[in-house]
Amino acid sequence: MIERRARPRWWWSSLMVGGLLVVSTKASPAQQDACRGTALTEAADETGILFVHDRGETGNFYNPETMGSGVAWFDYDGDGWLDCYLVQSGPFPPPAEGRAAATNQMFRNTGDGGFEDVTARTGAGEMGYGQGVLGADFDGDRMPDIYLANWGVDRLLMNRGDGTYEDRTTESGIEVEGASGWSSGAALGDADRDGDLDLYLVIYVEHDPENEPFCLHPSTGERWYCGPSPFEPKMDIFFRNQGGAVFEDETLEAGFETANGKGLGVLFVDLNDDQWPDVYVANDMTFNLLFVNKGDGTFEDLSLMSGVAVSRDGMPEAGMGVAVGDVDGDGDADLAVANFDVQTNTLYINQGDFFFEDNSAASGFGAASFNYVGFGLVMADFNRDGNMDFFNGTGHTVEISPRANVYYEQPDVLLLGDGMGNFSEPDCPLPNQRPSVSRGVAYADYDNDGDPDVGIQRSGRAFSLLRNDTRAGSWLGLRLWSDTPNSEGVGAVVSLRTSKGVQKRWVIAGSSYQSSSDIRVLFGFDKDAKIHEVEILWQSGKVQQIHQPPLESYLTVREPL
Amino acid sequence: MTRSPLLSLMLVGFSGSGGSSRRLCLPLLALVLALLLLSGNAGAWEIEPTESSAQQEAAASSPSSMEEELELRRRMMTHPEQPEIYLELADIQVSRSATDEALTMLAGSSRRFLGSGEPKKAVMLLSKAVELRPEDPELQLLLGKAHTQNRDFEAAEGPLRKALELGSQDPSALVFLGAILWESGRMEEAEPVYRQAIEATGRAHMPLSQLGRLLLWQGQYQEATELLREAAQRSPRDVGTLFDLAEALRGSNQIEEAIATYRRVVLLAPNLNKAHYGLAILLARQGDREGSKAEFEIYNHLILAAEESNRMAEIEEGEVDRAGLMLRQGQVEEAIAHLDSLEETVEVLLAKAQAYRAAGELEASVESLQRAVVLDPSRQDVRQMLTSLRMEMAQSR
Numbered sequence: 001m002i003e004r005r006a007r008p009r010w011w012w013s014s015l016m017v018g019g020l021l022v023v024s025t026k027a028s029p030a031q032q033d034a035c036r037g038t039a040l041t042e043a044a045d046e047t048g049i050l051f052v053h054d055r056g057e058t059g060n061f062y063n064p065e066t067m068g069s070g071v072a073w074f075d076y077d078g079d080g081w082l083d084c085y086l087v088q089s090g091p092f093p094p095p096a097e098g099r100a101a102a103t104n105q106m107f108r109n110t111g112d113g114g115f116e117d118v119t120a121r122t123g124a125g126e127m128g129y130g131q132g133v134l135g136a137d138f139d140g141d142r143m144p145d146i147y148l149a150n151w152g153v154d155r156l157l158m159n160r161g162d163g164t165y166e167d168r169t170t171e172s173g174i175e176v177e178g179a180s181g182w183s184s185g186a187a188l189g190d191a192d193r194d195g196d197l198d199l200y201l202v203i204y205v206e207h208d209p210e211n212e213p214f215c216l217h218p219s220t221g222e223r224w225y226c227g228p229s230p231f232e233p234k235m236d237i238f239f240r241n242q243g244g245a246v247f248e249d250e251t252l253e254a255g256f257e258t259a260n261g262k263g264l265g266v267l268f269v270d271l272n273d274d275q276w277p278d279v280y281v282a283n284d285m286t287f288n289l290l291f292v293n294k295g296d297g298t299f300e301d302l303s304l305m306s307g308v309a310v311s312r313d314g315m316p317e318a319g320m321g322v323a324v325g326d327v328d329g330d331g332d333a334d335l336a337v338a339n340f341d342v343q344t345n346t347l348y349i350n351q352g353d354f355f356f357e358d359n360s361a362a363s364g365f366g367a368a369s370f371n372y373v374g375f376g377l378v379m380a381d382f383n384r385d386g387n388m389d390f391f392n393g394t395g396h397t398v399e400i401s402p403r404a405n406v407y408y409e410q411p412d413v414l415l416l417g418d419g420m421g422n423f424s425e426p427d428c429p430l431p432n433q434r435p436s437v438s439r440g441v442a443y444a445d446y447d448n449d450g451d452p453d454v455g456i457q458r459s460g461r462a463f464s465l466l467r468n469d470t471r472a473g474s475w476l477g478l479r480l481w482s483d484t485p486n487s488e489g490v491g492a493v494v495s496l497r498t499s500k501g502v503q504k505r506w507v508i509a510g511s512s513y514q515s516s517s518d519i520r521v522l523f524g525f526d527k528d529a530k531i532h533e534v535e536i537l538w539q540s541g542k543v544q545q546i547h548q549p550p551l552e553s554y555l556t557v558r559e560p561l
Numbered sequence: 562m563t564r565s566p567l568l569s570l571m572l573v574g575f576s577g578s579g580g581s582s583r584r585l586c587l588p589l590l591a592l593v594l595a596l597l598l599l600s601g602n603a604g605a606w607e608i609e610p611t612e613s614s615a616q617q618e619a620a621a622s623s624p625s626s627m628e629e630e631l632e633l634r635r636r637m638m639t640h641p642e643q644p645e646i647y648l649e650l651a652d653i654q655v656s657r658s659a660t661d662e663a664l665t666m667l668a669g670s671s672r673r674f675l676g677s678g679e680p681k682k683a684v685m686l687l688s689k690a691v692e693l694r695p696e697d698p699e700l701q702l703l704l705g706k707a708h709t710q711n712r713d714f715e716a717a718e719g720p721l722r723k724a725l726e727l728g729s730q731d732p733s734a735l736v737f738l739g740a741i742l743w744e745s746g747r748m749e750e751a752e753p754v755y756r757q758a759i760e761a762t763g764r765a766h767m768p769l770s771q772l773g774r775l776l777l778w779q780g781q782y783q784e785a786t787e788l789l790r791e792a793a794q795r796s797p798r799d800v801g802t803l804f805d806l807a808e809a810l811r812g813s814n815q816i817e818e819a820i821a822t823y824r825r826v827v828l829l830a831p832n833l834n835k836a837h838y839g840l841a842i843l844l845a846r847q848g849d850r851e852g853s854k855a856e857f858e859i860y861n862h863l864i865l866a867a868e869e870s871n872r873m874a875e876i877e878e879g880e881v882d883r884a885g886l887m888l889r890q891g892q893v894e895e896a897i898a899h900l901d902s903l904e905e906t907v908e909v910l911l912a913k914a915q916a917y918r919a920a921g922e923l924e925a926s927v928e929s930l931q932r933a934v935v936l937d938p939s940r941q942d943v944r945q946m947l948t949s950l951r952m953e954m955a956q957s958r
Contacts, residue, residue, distance in 0.1 A: 216879075216885075219712075231872075313808055314837075316864065360780075404713050
């Protein structure tokens with residue numbers, strides 16, 4: 001079944017009534033050319049998303065104060081417009097009774113280009129020291145729920161379906177020891193393909209503010225924040241869904257006994273086309289982890305053997321954000337990880353059979369991040385040329401970098417792909433963008449105009465929303481809908497066949513750094529490309545084809561019964 | 562991704578904490594400096610003043626400046642770690658028109674500071690020296706190297722370029738310039754500088770291996786292979802070059818030769834974990850599961866051991882630093898109490914000696930240093946401190 005969502009009313013009216021104003025704020029065709037089709041504009045203020053992150057700086061150099069927080073895009077009220085959820089942090093350590101003022105905030109997309117703060121109305125303003133967020137449907141009622149990875153007890157807020165949330169942390173079974181420590185991010189996937197979604201929670205390190213390690217700045221000789229080294233790693237947690245978003249900790253039973261790194265990023269994705277989702281975890285200075293699904297919902301650690309644990313020359317890196325997609329057009333999923341400066345970000349090209357080649361050097365992907373500390377990392381087609389691009393939020397962890405000409409505030413990086421696995425920055429800087437201290441990054445087509453916009457959390461600073469106004473190419477969007485508990489089609493692989501080739505997208509819930517992006521599928525392509533068909537391989541194994549789909553709109557596609 | 566020039570010289574492989582780049586990699590810089598300073602032209606600034614020559618020199622001055630100079634030289638003996646004394650002495654020497662002596666003293670002392678990993682102090686002295694004689698290419702070069710060791714690449718660039726402009730014949734100026742440009746992320750500028758260095762040195766090992774490494778970093782595997790092969794021929798036991806060659810061969814898909822080169826590296830440096838990794842990866846790709854597994858096990862063992870020892874070392878270092886900060890803030894008793902609560906290691910004992918000295922308890926300070934010598938008799942720096950402290954005590958008596 002296909003339900004076509006019409007272009008929003010404001011879109012037409014903006015052209016007819018406010019056209020001049022809209023045009024004046026968008027990049028000119030010449031600018032777009034220099035930017036190779038991208039046209040990003042800072043839009044947080046004008047859309048009404050007014051949020052300032054509080055890192056809760058105490059002067060005691062608690063490490064969590066450096067980590068920032070996440071952003072999640074999901075349609076909490078089911079009106080077809082993506083809403084924005086922002087995680088708050090400070091003060092640190094969080095008072096036992098919760099903060100007096102600052103909370104996480106929910107911004108409802110009003111569908112006319114703006115947002116309204118509905119935190120109080122929805123009851124979604126959790127008050128722990130926040131880190132990561134995952135917005136997705138945990139229980140199959142088609143209403144996105146919210147998982148909050150906190151320093152302290154994690155929370156699961158369930159969507160009641162009436163526009164409000166209730167805290168179901170206790171009932172969900174996630175209140176285990178590890179989840180009350182320092183978790184950083186979460187991802188969902190149907191690990192055992194039983195129809196409901198299982199949860200992987202990345203835990204950063206053992207942390208006790210009473211025993212914060214002591215480090216001196218090598219240049220100033222004053223106390224500063226320690227890196228990850230003095231901290232002990234802590235086991236991640238795999239929660240198997242027992243149905244209805246009630247979880248059991250099956251970390252060891254499922255084969256994750258080696259998941260003892262300093263975890264910051266995670267995603268579920270099928271890396272070998274066997275339809276069983278695998279798990280990839282980015283760790284900070286310990287091996288990144290690849291857990292291969294054995295085809296029965298249990299996993300085998302192939303991290304080292306596969307080549308995705310460390311850099312090309314065998315060095316563990318400061319893994320933060322993770323992204324997945326087909327960067328070289330060969331139809332399989334490649335992996336990318338954001339790292340510290342000098343290490344550079346890493347691009348692992350899938351060679352098949354769980355062999356990956358670190359191609360960061362030759363592809364141009366790594367060099368662009370040499371002077372930047374990468375956190376949030378997303379992969380999407382920002383200029384609708386049919387090739388996957390990257391957006392990386394950057395910013396140092398400390399105010400005074402130990403390296404000369406490397407600064408605390410850094411510019412975010414947009415890398416455009418050529419479809420063959422090579423990347424370069426456009427000739428124009430990101431518009432209206434000053435260097436900042438970026439952390440969580442997630443994309444969403446919040447204005448439903450067929451291009452990915454980017455939400456960026458800044459540590460101790462105001463949230464940034466980069467609206468994409470590209471005029472390049474054409475597009476096709478899909479919203480998957482299943483009657484199973486996996487209502488949003490997580491784990492599905494969607495292929496678009498055009499006269500210019502085949503594009504593939506993997507439907508994932510949770511990725512980047514502490515964040516979750518638009519779960520819908522968005523394809524961009526040349527205007528002169530002839531569209532043949534879309535094929536959806538659902539997580540259940542069912543295959544669905546849509547011939548000559550209508551373009552420049554979002555289609556809701558229901559999984560066949 | 563392949564390391565940058567200074568980082569990649571780390572022969573011990575994984576450093577753990579360095580990975581997050583939240584710590585410096587001074588050992589690497591020291592290694593580079595050792596390699597280059599030794600080969601560099603020490604020039605006219607090698608003679609260091611002795612006490613007797615100092616007395617002769619001072620005799621030519623006025624009685625008051627002579628006394629002042631002698632006093633400064635005495636302080637240099639007891640507090641050789643204080644650069645301010647050298648600067649004061651230089652001023653006096655210049656005031657009596659003995660600028661060459663001042664420069665000799667400043668250059669020699671700065672070289673010692675560089676050797677002991679104290680580049681900031683070297684920068685202080687060399688800045689003074691360059692101020693006295695800005696047209697001297699050797700002093701400019703030395704200042705550039707000191708800034709480099711201090712990881713202040715922006716500050717290093719000027720003196721290095723000035724040294725070249727002034728006609729420095731020392732090829733290490735080009736190699737250092739290439740390295741700081743690379744470290745600053747200016748690879749496209751570093752490449753021609755390295756090429757120039759290769760020509761200037763008659764294709765010496767160092768610039769060949771550095772340019773090879775840069776091209777490897779950029780994914781230009783074919784040319785990197787050629788350069789690194791040549792560098793390896795010039796210095797066949799240089800593990801860093803051989804490792805880079807193995808990586809370049811792997812990148813250019815010359816798998817058999819890459820495997821052979823990795824094997825040679827692990828023979829020369831069995832604890833170089835990243836070589837075991839490269840070998841393991843290639844053996845796995847070749848279908849040699851057993852061989853690959855064995856190499857991965859060695860790699861894993863080495864990495865995890867390094868990670869844990871590094872973690873413990875960093876915690877200990879932090880606690881010693883904590884005591885040091887207390888000392889700087891005048892909390893001497895608290896610092897001693899804090900150090901007493903730590904496990905007794907050489908570093909803890911050194912900090913204790915410093916704390917006792919600050920408290921005026923010289924006997925206790927000596928005792929701490931003696932215990933440190935017992936714990937690690939090979940630590941020459943500790944022995945020197947002990948000798949220096951005993952001299953100080955003898956003088957005060």
